[in-house]
Amino acid sequence: MSDAALTPQGYLQGLSRWRAIEIAFWLATLLPFFLLPDYLSLASQIAITALFALSLDIILGYGGIVSLGHAAFFGIGAYSAAIFSKFVMGEPLIGLVVAAAAAAAAGYATSFITARFRHFTLIMITLGLGLLAQEVANRAHWLTGGSDGFQGIDIWPVAGLFRFDLYGYTAYGYSLIVLFVLFLAARRLVNSPFGLSLRGIRENWVRMPAIGADRRAHIQKAYTIACTIAGIAGALLAQTTQTAALESISFQRSADVLVMLVLGGAGRLYGGLVGAIIFMVARDQFSGIEPQYWYFWIGVLLVMVVMLLPNGVLGGLAKLTARWRKS
């Protein structure tokens, strides 16, 4: 870091350089194929949830814009993919694109409302929008199957080659690749001029117009992008599990993803991924021990992390390594 010849441009370039720990992380995501073949379905669900948490991180972690109804877009993606596969075709990648477009359209439409508000008002508005979406899905029983769940999804093999198997090899491989590609896109975004403007909005809402920024346009854009990615995550879940349920659009899912982001650490891209891993593994383990009351332990975990590590697990680790480097 103490490079005397460092130019300002070189410095900014350096901030987005790939670190060894990142490469190690992504290599480790391949381990379940070899070490835990019995847990591939879980791994696939984790990858999907991680993608969902990543989408929330773009608006919450980078833009400082809170949402308590993010599952609405996850659900829109899930149902769009399900409906598309049943009535049009089962091609998974085209299904993803259709779901992304549907979630993007819904996200863009609601961004005109959400970009006007902040803080408590925004929490209530996004909560309301989430509940609204949930009830629409419930009411449209003829289309979504309501509380009975969506029936009749048939997904073709990925790229015409990889059939969705019982063990989840294809499911995990497919989810992981989509997660990785969108992670690369998100990583690009947060290191872009737009990413810098988003951080500006998070750091000082008042100053942004005073430097000539159009806050609202930035927020609408970030929100639409985040909703699109959430929709893709939802579509992945519908395609890999060959079902779509009300649970995918529920308030519970909106709350869970927020918990994951807080656990992992918001505003650092990997926070959502690590949070999703912790949350999903904890759920898997705790629900094995106590099927009825596993949320108790999630509650304990959440309170502990928020009290002891205000910036999440990754924030705590970053602090530790910084201290270790100094000494």
Add this chain to the structure above:
Amino acid sequence: MTAGALPAQDAIAHRAIALAAKGLQKSFGSLRVARDIEISLPIGARYALIGPNGAGKTTLINLMTGMLAPDGGQIFLGEQDITRLRPGERVQRGLARTFQINTLFPGLNPLEAVTLAVNERRGISGEFWRNVAVHKESIDEAYDILSKLKLGGDCYRQTRELPYGRQRLLEIALALATKPKVLLLDEPAAGVPQEESGEIFEVVAGLSDDLTLLFIEHDMHVVFRFASHIIVLVGGAVFTAGSPAEISADPRVREVYLGKRKHG
């Protein structure tokens, strides 16, 4: 824009107006904070805005920059009526401000913050598919502004860790990154020890001659030293205006402004 001092001096001679307020009115409930304010700043002018606490100085800046909507009156930037424009649009047309209380980006470092402001001005802040480091011109311009304000050595430190005086300079750097034609400085040296405030005003005095300046300041030594013209605001109205010599010789100003200060 014309460059160099001579055209700017010409402009002053011809009274070309950079910023003007016409009949500005604003009330908060029954409290009238702006009463029929008429001011006009010639291009390249260095104006000081003075007045006792609560005279409505910051309110006037808020009105002119669009952070408050006036109840009546008009604001002109050059020939253009900007009364209905949003704050961001006014900045894009060349009207920038700084804040009395630091309004910075605590979690960004000065290089990032000023690059952000330059990007916004250059219209590339919406680009989300390319790395921020691709735009060398933005970064170089940001670093250039920071160096001129002697912040080059601090540009990689997080803003929240900077000494207070440096943060005051960063306030000005952010405003300069918008390439303003008119800059309104709300107590640029507020909270800075007197011996350091000179340093900040040296920076202000060293700004381009094309730039039209209006600054709020309480220290009369600083005002008389750096202003070419002084506007005295009392109770939301322009009390008087004139050259430093005229204002310092005006017994009413002494009474209203300096007299009040004794109590404050």
